[in-house]
Structures are given as C-alpha cells and as structure tokens.
Amino acid sequence: MQTDHVKTALMVSWVLVLGMLGYLSGTTSLAAWTGLAIVSLTFPLIMMKLWRLPAPSLSESIRDARR
Numbered sequence: 837m838q839t840d841h842v843k844t845a846l847m848v849s850w851v852l853v854l855g856m857l858g859y860l861s862g863t864t865s866l867a868a869w870t871g872l873a874i875v876s877l878t879f880p881l882i883m884m885k886l887w888r889l890p891a892p893s894l895s896e897s898i899r900d901a902r903r
Contacts, residue, residue, distance in 0.1 A: 843887060847880035 854876035863869055892900070 839887075839889060843883065847883065850879055851876045 854872060858869065858872045863872065
C-alpha cells in the first residue's frame with residue numbers, strides 16, 4: 837500500500853471513530869460536537885504536516901537520473 841493511501845485511511849478512520857464515540861456517548865449539545873470536531877480534525881492536520889515521504893533509495897535516484 838502506498839504511503840498516501842495509508843495516511844488517508846488513518847485520517848478517515850480516526851475521524852469516524854471519534855464521531856462514533858461522540859454519538860455512542862449521547863452527545864447532544866452543539867458545544868460538545870464542536871469540541872469533538874476540533875479534536876477529531878487536529879490529529880489529521882498534524883499528521884499531514886509532520887508525515888514526510890520517505891527519502892528515495894539509491895536505485896530510485898539512479899533510475900530518475902537516467903530518465
């Protein structure tokens with residue numbers, strides 16, 4: 837699986853799990869849902885900023901240079 841697909845799957849599953857937890861806990865107020873939305877979106881935003889692609893290997897660098 838490519839790195840982008842893993843990142844997307846982790847972000848979507850994180851938001852869905854926190855949404856389910858909010859629903860199952862009986863959250864009814866707008867303030868609670870807003871707080872939950874902020875918490876659920878914070879992790880994916882941090883992950884998008886900090887998760888870098890791995891450095892290309894030597895063989896990939898050689899292959900790209902030959903093109």
